[in-house]
Amino acid sequence: MSEHRRSFINWGVSEEGEESDSQAEEKIEEDDGIPVRYGYPSKIKEKKKMAIDPDGATMQAKGGERVLMKVSAFRQSLSKKRAASGALLIGVIGMAACVLPGSTPTRYIPDQMKKTSSAFDYHDGANYGYNETTFDVGNSEQSGKYNLQLDEPMISGGITIPPYIDATFVDTFQPSDDGGFELTPFLATSGEYPFFWRVPNVGSRIENMLVSCVKAVLATSAFRDDERGAENALRVYNIEDRAYVNVDLSQTFGIERASDLNLADSGLADVFVSPHFNYVAHKLLSSPQHKGRMFTVFRHPIERAIVSHSDFIKKHQADSRLAQMSLAEFAQSDYSSKDWLTRFLVNKRRERVTWEDVQKAKEILRKKFLIGLYDRVEESMERIERYFGWFKNGPLERECHQNLIAAERAHDTEDYMYEVGQEGSIDIGSEVYGLMLKNNEKDMEVYWYAVGLFEEQGKLFPPLSW
Template identity: 30%
Template sequence: MISSPPFRQRKIIGKIITAALFVGALFVLIAAKIHFTESIGSHRLDNDVTPSPNSRRQLQMLEKFGLSQHTAHLNFEIYNGETGETLLSLGDENEANPLNNLVDSRAPRNGHGRETAFFFHIRKSKGGAVKNIMTHCFNLRRAEKRTSPESLTFVDGVLNIDTQTLAGLKKAQETNLVDSGLVDVIVSSYFFEGMMLFNPTHQGRAFTFLPHPVYQTESLYRSLKKRYPDSFRRTDISEWVQSDAFTDNWVVRSLINQHSGELTEDHLVVAKIILAQKFVVGISQYPKETLKRLVMYYGWNEVNGKGFECMNHFLNLENDEDVQFEGKIERGSERWNFLSTVNKYDMDLYYYSLQLFAKQGSTLFGRPYVDKDGVPIDFAKLKAQKDKEKLEAFLNSFHAGDE
């Protein structure tokens, strides 16, 4: 059958419309791709967490430690939490990345190069007990200023070099402390500067104890008030934490090396990445379990076979500074909410560290979930107990109605 001219025209017009729609869709896809690329580019700029003043500070620190010739940009890594895409990165191949001075926590102990333990000491987090335990229970050599002037001599089993001040860390770097073989562990409350004592061929293997930010802040305030009564006589905690004398979110700021200015969620992301990748995470409210893990992880040898007995001795000697206010500051109270808000990023990091603590117990140590004393938790027993309590509460509700 021969098609009529009108039918053929309609057929040709239909093909033209189809082709036009296809070309239009193609242009839409191209435009969308261009917009997506531009948006990713702007997103990268928006997520640059290192403002210029802090970049200058990092460069100054690198110059101080003789490493400034390697870099002009020192951002740590930021990832898109949803896609896993690297938004900002100072690549592993770049020697200037300070994080290359630390081993990834999951890297095998028999890796290439030399290593030395690095204890990032967060104030009010069992630091005194941990240092005594390392020295007296495991005969680990560390540095701490004991007498003036500093010297490469041991005083009471401790090398007389100060690693808790910037000036002391500079001296430790000048004396090549890490490569000297004089110490088994570096202890410092300066994360970035302490990390600079190491290098990619002699790396640090880091651990820390994280305290609860609310209890830690309360403890620090009361400790300073006791030490400097005249200065704090008329200063309550709310005034103190809002003053220049207090550094909010100290742990997050230390990890990302930004000690002033406003923080954002992106800064928190970077701190979480550093904590997860570079640290064996300890919790100061679970010291026994944390120390058991450290012994396993670092292969520390007990002195006279009484390591855990010795550990318990020093843990009992030190007051639970960061937990003594647990239960005394009611959750949800005005004081609790205030201190939580001031340290909102440290609070988020702390709760994240609890997740890491549980995860590392399984992935790094093959250990079950345990309580604060390191005793395995019987979840079946706990469930049975809760079911029993629910049943008793249900039955009691009937008895209450009979009264």
């Protein structure tokens, strides 16, 4: 056991992973630089076997919900035989479809899918090495340039990313046969889980598209304040045609409950969603059978800070003092987060983050994350859906995406107009911009590096479908 000790906070968090006022620091011993609390278990817990119902499915509807079924070994064997027969029949039909004329599916090309931009629209990337040029949808050669390479490590001199992150999460790209790079193929049957790192004031918007348009079953924070989130068994509940596992991954005690109930082995969730990927790595994906594939969507840090203030005002209307807090006052208060991205990437919640931490954060993004951008959300969602095999270029899916994006852009405009009305100016060079920039000095470096990664990763994807 190392003699080194380090302060860690009590991991109570509020919505979107923001730090709560009640958090208290505590001393936790480390072993080889990894907190004991988050270390790998000495023995892998015996995992529950996936039960199969008589029809070969893993879940069965009961009263509007889906639950795991426990059946006898004989019936499981019978189900597997039926499933194998069904797979053979599907294979024969599929081969026939390939040779029949007219079997090629028609491709839906939407005529109204257009790039939308945020009302805030900050262009300050040149200060961080990102040279912005005219953006042209579908032509990455004319978009910005950061002068980086995917194989260019961002850390040196003995600095490394945490070993448990390297072991738990799969690299986004790998060397290709032609000497270049390619996306690491995602194999849904290999025990890998898509993991969406939820960033405040952007994550919930992407969640809506995943659960509504992709129709993915999410293990997220839907049952944060719901008694179903404390049940002693995992279930999938359908809430307004949206499917969620009854867990809360926004808080560490919720992650611990999900671990105790063997969420990863249950197979109930299509996607894990949490701001705490470090803790999820230790508690939910610590066994060799399961690994994670991380993806996220970034939003400009100043824009996120402004939206945080707007949300803060809306949530505290009952308190006249807080409801009247200006953006400048908010930026200088303890309610405003400081360098959230960098802190959560390198797992430093209370300690001072350094420029060395910034480089470490960049390296984690480079190796482990599929990057999306909020101000290019249409393109980002298509990449995410293609990467995980969810992409369906049909009219219903496109309309679903467009409707949700349009609604969020309307909220963005509302927030922007409110802040402009209160402050007069929130543009680059204004007083409030400077205050928020001070709070997000290191996050700005991380964000614009992520924008550069987005450009580089785009070269590994086929052209946009719209």
